[in-house]
Amino acid sequence: xxxxxxxxxxxxxxxxxxxxxxxxxxxxxxxxxxxxxxxxxxxxxxxxxxxxxxxxxxxxxxxxxxxxxxxxxxxxxxxxxxxxxxxxxxxxxxxxxxxxxxxxxxxxxxxxxxxxxxxxxxxxxxxxxxxxxxxxxxxxxxxxxxxxxxxxxxxxxxxxxxxxxxxxxxxxxxxxxxxxxxxxxxxxxxxxxxxxxxxxxxxxxxxxxxxxxxxxxxxxxxxxxxxxxxxxxxxxxxxxxxxxxxxxxxxxxxxxxxxxxxxxxxxxxxxxxxxxxxxxxxxxxxxxxxxxxxxxxxxxxxxxxxxxxxxxxxxxxxxxxxxxxxxxxxxxxxxxxxxxxxxxxxxxxxxxxxxxxxxxxxxxxxxxxxxxxxxxxxxxxxxxxxxxxxxxxxxxxxxxxxxxxxxxxxxxxxxxxxxxxxxxxxxxxxxxxxxxxxxxxxxxxxxxxxxxxxxxxxxxxxxxxxxxxxxxxxxxxxxxxxxxxxxxxxxxxxxxxxxxxxxxxxxxxxxxxxxxxxxxxxxxxxxxxxxxxxxxxxxxxxxxxxxxxxxxxxxxxxxxxxxxxxxxxxxxxxxxx
RNA sequence: CGGGGUGUAGCUCAGCUUGGCUAGAGCGUCUGGUUUGGGACCAGAAGGCCGUAGGUUCGAAUCCUAUCACCCCGACCA
Numbered sequence: 001x002x003x004x005x006x007x008x009x010x011x012x013x014x015x016x017x018x019x020x021x022x023x024x025x026x027x028x029x030x031x032x033x034x035x036x037x038x039x040x041x042x043x044x045x046x047x048x049x050x051x052x053x054x055x056x057x058x059x060x061x062x063x064x065x066x067x068x069x070x071x072x073x074x075x076x077x078x079x080x081x082x083x084x085x086x087x088x089x090x091x092x093x094x095x096x097x098x099x100x101x102x103x104x105x106x107x108x109x110x111x112x113x114x115x116x117x118x119x120x121x122x123x124x125x126x127x128x129x130x131x132x133x134x135x136x137x138x139x140x141x142x143x144x145x146x147x148x149x150x151x152x153x154x155x156x157x158x159x160x161x162x163x164x165x166x167x168x169x170x171x172x173x174x175x176x177x178x179x180x181x182x183x184x185x186x187x188x189x190x191x192x193x194x195x196x197x198x199x200x201x202x203x204x205x206x207x208x209x210x211x212x213x214x215x216x217x218x219x220x221x222x223x224x225x226x227x228x229x230x231x232x233x234x235x236x237x238x239x240x241x242x243x244x245x246x247x248x249x250x251x252x253x254x255x256x257x258x259x260x261x262x263x264x265x266x267x268x269x270x271x272x273x274x275x276x277x278x279x280x281x282x283x284x285x286x287x288x289x290x291x292x293x294x295x296x297x298x299x300x301x302x303x304x305x306x307x308x309x310x311x312x313x314x315x316x317x318x319x320x321x322x323x324x325x326x327x328x329x330x331x332x333x334x335x336x337x338x339x340x341x342x343x344x345x346x347x348x349x350x351x352x353x354x355x356x357x358x359x360x361x362x363x364x365x366x367x368x369x370x371x372x373x374x375x376x377x378x379x380x381x382x383x384x385x386x387x388x389x390x391x392x393x394x395x396x397x398x399x400x401x402x403x404x405x406x407x408x409x410x411x412x413x414x415x416x417x418x419x420x421x422x423x424x425x426x427x428x429x430x431x432x433x434x435x436x437x438x439x440x441x442x443x444x445x446x447x448x449x450x451x452x453x454x455x456x457x458x459x460x461x462x463x464x465x466x467x468x469x470x471x472x473x474x475x476x477x478x479x480x481x482x483x484x485x486x487x488x489x490x491x492x493x494x495x496x497x498x499x500x501x502x503x504x505x506x507x508x509x510x511x512x513x514x515x516x517x518x519x520x521x522x523x524x525x526x527x528x529x530x531x532x533x534x535x536x537x538x539x540x541x542x543x544x545x546x547x548x549x550x551x552x553x554x555x556x557x558x559x560x561x562x563x564x565x566x567x568x569x570x571x572x573x574x575x576x577x
Numbered sequence: 578c579g580g581g582g583u584g585u586a587g588c589u590c591a592g593c594u595u596g597g598c599u600a601g602a603g604c605g606u607c608u609g610g611u612u613u614g615g616g617a618c619c620a621g622a623a624g625g626c627c628g629u630a631g632g633u634u635c636g637a638a639u640c641c642u643a644u645c646a647c648c649c650c651g652a653c654c655a
Contacts, residue, residue, distance in 0.1 A: 010616095011588065011589090011604090011605085012588090012589095012604065012605090012616065013588060013589045013590095013603095013604070013605095014589080015588080015589085016583090016588090016589070016590090016647095016648080017647070017648055017649095019648090019649085034647095036646085036647090037646085037647065037648090143578085143652085144649095144651095144652095146648090146649085262655055263654070263655065264654060264655085265654090280654060280655080281655085282653065282654070282655070283655085284653090293653095295654085297654085299654090300653080300654065301653065301654070302653095303653065306653095315653090316653050316655090319655095322655080329655090330655050331655045332655080333655070360655085463615095479614090481613090481614045481615095482613070482614075483613070512613090512616090513612080513613050513614085513615085513616080513617065514613070514614040514615065515613090515614070515615040515616055515617080516615080516616050516617095517614090517615085517616095518614075518615045518616085519615060519616045520616080522615090523616095531614075533614055534614090535614085543614095
């Protein structure tokens, strides 16, 4: 491709609204432009990169036996109502009414549509397992789009859905996808980490996340020090802390006046105590049940862990529910005297480290002191569960090993869905034994744009992007350094020769000074640069330089093609190795 | 949704506090010339409804009100 005929609007200045390297560089290198908050137009170079990533994903998916399909981005609301996910997604799901008065959804994902297909077309165990995937735009009305393409509203996702007659078959496909994902991210030249994850809103029984560790990541990855276990913070278990000895302190309960102290911080400030002696009490609702969750004041409740402790989906109770329950303003709830009025009490292990704690008095502007777990509120019995329901923090251990924390970008996730969708959408089949059963499902997503962004986040320098060869917009850029006729002619020759040999080449044929071309070549991050200048041309040579290295090699013009083919092969082997 | 911030040339930003001359700079663009291996130089030029709508005033980019857009922080810690 010729630079002079391609729209590559590079910019020198840092864009005002870009904070992280990938966002800045994607704008500066002319890969994309913002249209509105969280939506971007991909320009020729950016789109080439995305297509290269999609082609890697496509070839690996096809090789693993998945079949590509295409589903609509506008989907009927009815399907989402059948699974109830219109409620789960809430305002993140964009929807509109069409001219016939029907509600439509801008697809944030496609479980409903694909399961609907399965319901119609899969009737027998003989048709399974089957794995259907698509690569398409998704729309999620994020409450706060940010970091360029890392959290955008519209993005490209590869989403695959597998259907099975039983769990065992699902396990097999899940394993195949897991291995396929490893190959995909390796081929994209990324260093990834695989962590155990919660299946969250998706429902299901098992999940792994593929993340790219880097500073700009929004996910927190927790690993044991020896690396033998890794999980997302939403899942990461912690060892229970040693409980306090009971009965050492037995002061009676004491009510204290604590006006306007609604937060843990305010209470600590007011009573001059450490947050470790506070028992934080949060009221949740789960369907019709009221659940009280307790955690030590210096920890955070982990809603995913709480959900699995309760066994049902939960949400924070609204203000009125709390007022009715506690007869107090929000901010003064506590377990003492409340256990009869709730359906479930979930106590984090950390609460048992408290020998005499402070908690809300269920009375506006009052707390109680000297609260002894087990004496002043029950810690065992029916509907009382002591569990791990808090977020891991530095200093925690798991299986006796210290936990370390890293940030990462989630680029892919695999889920075992089970029968959540097939049951609700009536995707049933006749099994060998003649009985009707819901299909067992798995689903597997990859964020295409995030692969591009995380590649940049992990591979760039002060001059620009450094693409791994497999997802680079071009493999080679030819820079004629000068306008002399022989330089142009030699450049054109090499361009033709390489293009015919199947190499992806960008020829910088612009009427610009050398410096400008070098700067742009570095910014674009094309892995191999060929420079043709008067000096080396006099010796019938051209220069070859790798973007990631500083060293320049002079090569005879007649050897350029073989040399480049060799370098490309080596760079590719490096990645697959 | 709560808090903070910003909207002035294609881009990055001054000017606004304390209202008043023709609204500026750098980069980019166009013309001519000199240059030509790491974002060149000289001379000239084009380019603005100062986000939008009201208001105050003799007079508004500047003050007031509303509204929209964008960015940052937070949004389960009661």
